[in-house]
Amino acid sequence: MRQPRRSTAAALTLSAALLLSTAACTGGDDGDAAPTTDAVTAPTWPTAIDPTATTEQFWVVWTEVVETGTGDTTTLQPSIDSLAALGYPTLPLDPACQSGAEEQLAGLTGYGDPLGVGVAFGSAQDAGMFDTLYEGATVSITPGTYTCGTAS
Numbered sequence: 254m255r256q257p258r259r260s261t262a263a264a265l266t267l268s269a270a271l272l273l274s275t276a277a278c279t280g281g282d283d284g285d286a287a288p289t290t291d292a293v294t295a296p297t298w299p300t301a302i303d304p305t306a307t308t309e310q311f312w313v314v315w316t317e318v319v320e321t322g323t324g325d326t327t328t329l330q331p332s333i334d335s336l337a338a339l340g341y342p343t344l345p346l347d348p349a350c351q352s353g354a355e356e357q358l359a360g361l362t363g364y365g366d367p368l369g370v371g372v373a374f375g376s377a378q379d380a381g382m383f384d385t386l387y388e389g390a391t392v393s394i395t396p397g398t399y400t401c402g403t404a405s
Contacts, residue, residue: 299379312380
């Protein structure tokens, strides 16, 4: 069996090092000012909305869903507490109060009459940002309009 020569391995290592150093080169001379870096800021948590106060479409990030009448309060309480700790006070929300949400959640969970905990946002971008930042589990994000009574 033939062994590769050390000089071949050394040449490959040198080539890789040159390639990396060339990629890292800024192309400026010694007299140029030092490059500036933009500070990276952490994303901010989006502001939730009150779905009862809008006639526009909104998005709900559902963090917990149960079958109505099966230990609603005890099962949903950890999710309610987790959201409250982040500054999102919430209560159980009937998905039937958002157009299309009940059907979507029933399809995902198999519950005939789902009840959930979620946070409503005025844009898909805000809902997505919350979903990204939230370390707990999310069930779904549903778009729709408020359907329970008249939005004020």
